[in-house]
Amino acid sequence: MTRSAKLKDSTEPEVLYDLQNDPTESRDVSDKYPDVAGKMSRELKQWCDSVERDRVRPKAMPADAE
Numbered sequence: 001m002t003r004s005a006k007l008k009d010s011t012e013p014e015v016l017y018d019l020q021n022d023p024t025e026s027r028d029v030s031d032k033y034p035d036v037a038g039k040m041s042r043e044l045k046q047w048c049d050s051v052e053r054d055r056v057r058p059k060a061m062p063a064d065a066e
Helices: 007-011 034-055
Strands: none
Touching: none
């Protein structure tokens, strides 16, 4: 979704970490907290969609914009 992201980065599964108890991000806790993981995943998708909408420009200016 971003211009500089490596394809591998955008195809990796999403993960959730408990940063307070796992600051090295070594244990995915998505299965333990599926509601939190799902909510964060939906919010991330909404944010990505909004960034893409803002980034993509129309190919031609509408006639009434002149």
